Amino acid sequence: MEHTVTTFASLADLTAAVGTELGTSAWHTIDQDRVNLFAEATGDHQWIHVDPERAKLTPFGGTIAHGYLTLSLLPVLAKECYGVEGVAMALNYGSDKVRFPAPLPVGTAVRATAVLVSADEVPGGGVQVLVRFTIASEASPKPHCVAETITRFYPAA
Template sequence: MTTTFATLAELTAAVGTELGTSQWHTVDQDRINLFAEATGDHQWIHVDPRRAKETPFGSTIAHGYLTMSMIPVLAKECYDVQGVRMALNYGSEKVRFPSPLPVGTAIRAKAELVSATEVTGGVQAVVRFTITSAESAKPHCVAETITRFYA
């Protein structure tokens, strides 16, 4: 389910509501390896399947920051703000990784609009993303992202 806002005023009026839920996306070893290459984080629990098999996880696990870095693609499937000149990532707050994300797990995100405040030329929105899977009772990532939408 994707929520579309025609204006920034509509977005602002939606504070406190759920914006949508993304499709499922499987996090495979190729994605984990590419993230390791991009960031230089080659910690064995992420990139060495043979060694990771001997851990309590039984397999490699995704980097927490990889899970978080998927928010842009998941967000597009949760909500859309039309009629804006541009949207800029302004940062994140309260980022947590409550449970590890094993390789091969399909994840999705639920988005909730926490706040929307006027800034010069637009609106600053804080959206809480909760990234979950069917395999875990706890979320894999909970992050409040800050985006500035400019009219």
């Protein structure tokens, strides 16, 4: 599957696309430096993430990325999957059903596929969308993260 991005000309066009795949991001390799920076930012220094020598002795064979680091990739991956024109702002409203089915070994390249699950009007003229992102790699038959994100889009005046 190639990197594909869908750009919608309007919120109405986005709403009409419920049930469709929106796109697939480019590949992004998760390296140890990124994992270490995430550990510093969050205070989560668990050794399975930050101690490569100790982690070699585990069934993983090395360090693995934090689940929340994998989830935090969604902003960059999402913009590589889809976009909406004519929007004044987009607000992160939250996430549903976040799961980490498989560990993500450091050094692995991942990408996301986005599917538009629902789109509903909200007060103030906006549209609330639920998008299911699946973050996967060629290294695992299971995805590393599956999350449904909720975003509210508001049209430009």
